[in-house]
Amino acid sequence: MPHNTGEGDIVRFKWMISVCGLLLFSMISRAQTLPRRASISGDGQAREGKCTIEVVVDEIAEVEIRGENGLLRNLSGRPAQWRRFQCNAPMPLVPLGFRFQGVDGRGKQQLVENPSSSGTVIIRIEDDKGGTEGYTFDVMWTGAGDPRQAKGGFGGGIGGGRDSDFNRDRGGRGFGARTGFDEGMRSCEDAVIDQALDRLHPQVIVIRRTASDDNPGRNDWIVGTFEVRRGRDWDRYRFECLVNFNSGRARDVSFQPAGRR
Numbered sequence: 001m002p003h004n005t006g007e008g009d010i011v012r013f014k015w016m017i018s019v020c021g022l023l024l025f026s027m028i029s030r031a032q033t034l035p036r037r038a039s040i041s042g043d044g045q046a047r048e049g050k051c052t053i054e055v056v057v058d059e060i061a062e063v064e065i066r067g068e069n070g071l072l073r074n075l076s077g078r079p080a081q082w083r084r085f086q087c088n089a090p091m092p093l094v095p096l097g098f099r100f101q102g103v104d105g106r107g108k109q110q111l112v113e114n115p116s117s118s119g120t121v122i123i124r125i126e127d128d129k130g131g132t133e134g135y136t137f138d139v140m141w142t143g144a145g146d147p148r149q150a151k152g153g154f155g156g157g158i159g160g161g162r163d164s165d166f167n168r169d170r171g172g173r174g175f176g177a178r179t180g181f182d183e184g185m186r187s188c189e190d191a192v193i194d195q196a197l198d199r200l201h202p203q204v205i206v207i208r209r210t211a212s213d214d215n216p217g218r219n220d221w222i223v224g225t226f227e228v229r230r231g232r233d234w235d236r237y238r239f240e241c242l243v244n245f246n247s248g249r250a251r252d253v254s255f256q257p258a259g260r261r
Helices: 007-031 180-200
Strands: 033-037 049-057 060-066 069-076 081-087 099-104 108-113 121-126 133-141 167-170 204-212 221-230 233-244 249-260
Touching: 033 081, 049 060, 049 121, 069 081, 121 133, 180 204, 180 221, 180 233, 180 249, 221 249
Parallel strands: 167 204
Antiparallel strands: 033 069, 049 081, 049 133, 060 069, 060 121, 099 133, 108 121, 204 221, 221 233, 233 249
16 A cells, blocks of 8 residues: 655654754765965065964864965854965975964964975864854964975975075965875876976975876876076976876976966
């Protein structure tokens, strides 16, 4: 005999839909990651630097900073929000005399990763009072070390190198545990920067874009663009690398001029 859906079945069905919706919203909220690029004041070349960051947090969130790039990662509670990311210069890849200082907020602010070895700052914010709260903190440094000392991170930075005024900046691309693909992209960027240093002797190198090649038969290639500054001029280059995404290693690295900015 056919089954007639009763009122109780309808109520249970609506309840299940509501629960699934709440679980999905909770998963999306926790997984939310918001990138942001710093607003740089002045000429952005200050050796003694400071960044002021202001975010809104409900329960737990992390702010990750590398160079002039930041990511706000929501770990629990309602989605976190950026309010301000202001620097007088991009943070060096190896900042000397690094300091973190919580400025405002009712909960806990904690430095969980120091940039001295990785070039990446991670600040964890925990708010257990209920409802959202604005948090402000400063990161400061007194100079820049050799960028070749830095390991890991998602990219972005400025630091002293072969020449006293050498700067190095690599665009952001993601956080957390790195996969073979992430390692491959980083390996490609590192190889491009090393070749550009040897061949072009620039004052500044800026990786503008890094992505997988979406052309047919090019799934193992990483392509992108970078710019170098020598004197007052900026020159643009295109680069490519053949990458083994299982090992994360790049080879067949090359670049060519793509015009002047």
